[in-house]
Amino acid sequence: MLDHSHSTMAEGTDVGIIGGLAVAVWFLILDTIAGHPFQTPSLLGQVVLFGEARPDTNRLVFGAILVYTAFHFAVFALLGMGLVVLVHWAVRDSVVRYALLPVFLVFEVMFYGLLEVFSERTNTLFPFWAVVTANTLAALCMGIYLWVRHPDFRRSIQDIPLGDAPR
Known part of the structure; x- marks a missing residue:
């Protein structure tokens, strides 16, 4: 039976925070190793939200970071809410589980594609491997949380394996 004792919005926000933290911590580690902690949110804020074609890489822009x-x-909270809705739906209808892989693949390439569109400068600032690793970490963390939190989802996979007809 589906667990309706919790809010999709609240759980989705939790899932999103987990994924967002995974990405933020990953880039904080990379930035710190490179000697520039918080450079990633500074640059992304400048490019994505402030529309700077040539972000200032020599200093941190505090407003852009915030x-x-x-x-x-x-x-990430919106993405988390969408994933929670998808998991709840997949418990009720096993065919919906087929949507989980395409959602993951879109998640993997979407952010990198957006960076390509916003600024050619971001190509060198955010290599493909770093973005894919960040997104994979986020997907794993969110997926593990949802897997643990939804025993009905796990049972539905055991009862009706992917590709099997509902009984």
Whole structure:
């Protein structure tokens, strides 16, 4: 039976925060190793939200860091809510599980594609491997949380394996 004892919005926000933290921590580690902690949200805030074609890479723009961080977590909260709805739906209808892989693949390439559109400068600032790794970490963290939180989803996979007809 589906667990309706929790709010999709609240759980989705939790899922989004988990994914957003995974990405933020990954880039904080990369930035710190490179000697420039918080450079990623500074640059993304400048490019994505402030529309700067040539972001200032020599200093941190505090306003860009704050605004981008809020934007980052808001987007992840919305993504988390969508994933929770999808998991709840997949428990009721096994065919919906086929949507999980395309959602993951779109998630993987969407952000990198947006970076390509916003500025050619971001090509060198955010290599493909770093973005794919960040998105994979986020997907794994969110997926593990949802897997643990939804025993009905796990049972539905055992009862009706992917590709099997509903009984």
